[in-house]
Amino acid sequence: MSTVALPPLSDILASARVVSLPLAARFRGIDTREALVFEGPEGWAEFSPFVEYADVEAATWLAGAIDFGWRPSPPAVRDLVAVNATMPAVAASEVPRILARYDGCRTVKVKVAEAGQTLADDVARVRAVREAMGPEGRVRVDANGAWNVDEAERAIHALAEFDLEYVEQPCAEVDELAALRERVGYLDIPIAADESVRKAADPLRVARAGAADLLVIKAQPLGGVHAAREIVAHAGLPAVVSSALDTSIGLSMGVALAASLPELDYDCGLGTAALFTADVVASPLVARDGALSLERPRPRSADLDRVEASEERRDWWMDRLRRCYALVEVTRG
Structure with a gap:
């Protein structure tokens, strides 16, 4: 299977934002859902493995997010x-x-x-x-x-x-x-x-x-x-x-x-x-x-500001992003 070339980490970090979305009802034992989003040439993508997942598993989620942000999606057969x-x-x-x-x-x-x-x-x-x-x-x-x-x-x-x-x-x-x-x-x-x-x-x-x-x-x-x-x-x-x-x-x-x-x-x-x-x-x-x-969401800065995670959680996710990026880099050889 062909894959998109791995972009520099700096390209991901340039637009990366960490958000925390409140839930209307408790789900999977949580009341808020955290995610890290970033923009690639094809549009915005999301890196959001659940917090309890180890880096090895989470790295696959990052590879998926990078694929979506940097590689065109397959042609749609339904609207x-x-x-x-x-x-x-x-x-x-x-x-x-x-x-x-x-x-x-x-x-x-x-x-x-x-x-x-x-x-x-x-x-x-x-x-x-x-x-x-x-x-x-x-x-x-x-x-x-x-x-x-x-x-x-x-x-x-x-x-x-x-x-x-x-x-x-x-x-x-x-x-x-x-x-x-x-x-x-x-x-x-x-x-x-x-x-x-x-x-x-x-x-x-x-x-x-x-x-x-x-x-x-x-x-x-x-x-x-x-x-x-x-x-x-x-x-x-x-x-x-x-x-x-x-x-x-x-x-x-x-x-x-x-x-x-x-x-x-x-x-x-x-x-x-x-x-x-x-x-x-x-x-x-x-x-x-x-x-x-089939619309692809394009968040405004104000939209992301409204659901921005705390500084502590932002640092946690940014550290996780860096660790998982290093693992993706290793798998790509």
Whole structure:
């Protein structure tokens, strides 16, 4: 796979800004989402691996951001990308408030298996989503690998009555996914793999092992739009393009990927800007009538000032950028 020439670090630092976006509801255990954004010849890009990720993993996210900022995106084969609403692990009573932030989405991804919660909490939340969406709505759940095989089997049985579109990353390991898929195959509920693709040394292992029915693909952690496209092409499985709670800049990378895929049978998880109460642009990349356009956000200095992170956090991210750049430099030889 060809890659864009690595720009000098000084070119990235020249426009780099660190932002902190407040969330409308707690998500993945955080109330604010931090990111580092910078401008390349092709437009703005985003470097935003979660803070707990080690530099080796985070460096792949930086390679993806550089690819988006310095390399033209593949040609689009569609003008709009249909997206799902994302439901954090909130109480069932909060479901209508969260759904109201999404315009026209026909699909909802519900977070389940949250630490400190029970299966009963998950059932109540999914039931509330199904009731809000009606029989025609599509409901999928995401456990982020938190269940073992027995727990996953029990949970899927408990949630099957809600006509699930698929279950995303119910277990952490590929062999667990394969075993679970055999156990629950008769329920005709597809299994999707996310972390087993983006955190794996071999992203295609899950497909080779027959451990999933579809793949959840995220551009930035897989090394960029072009690298992610190659994974989809070689996997031979349907793909859903999703985000990692990105700013509107990062979401536009996912939209570029989704718009370029020859086949896109599922609504994509790129509507998460609706979870923020502020973003890096005055007009965030949120769904209109259930879909996103292919626009590439161009933040103004005033937009970035409004969500600027503290000096301490800015220094932390700049140090991380320098360390990860050095790792990318080594991998490029």
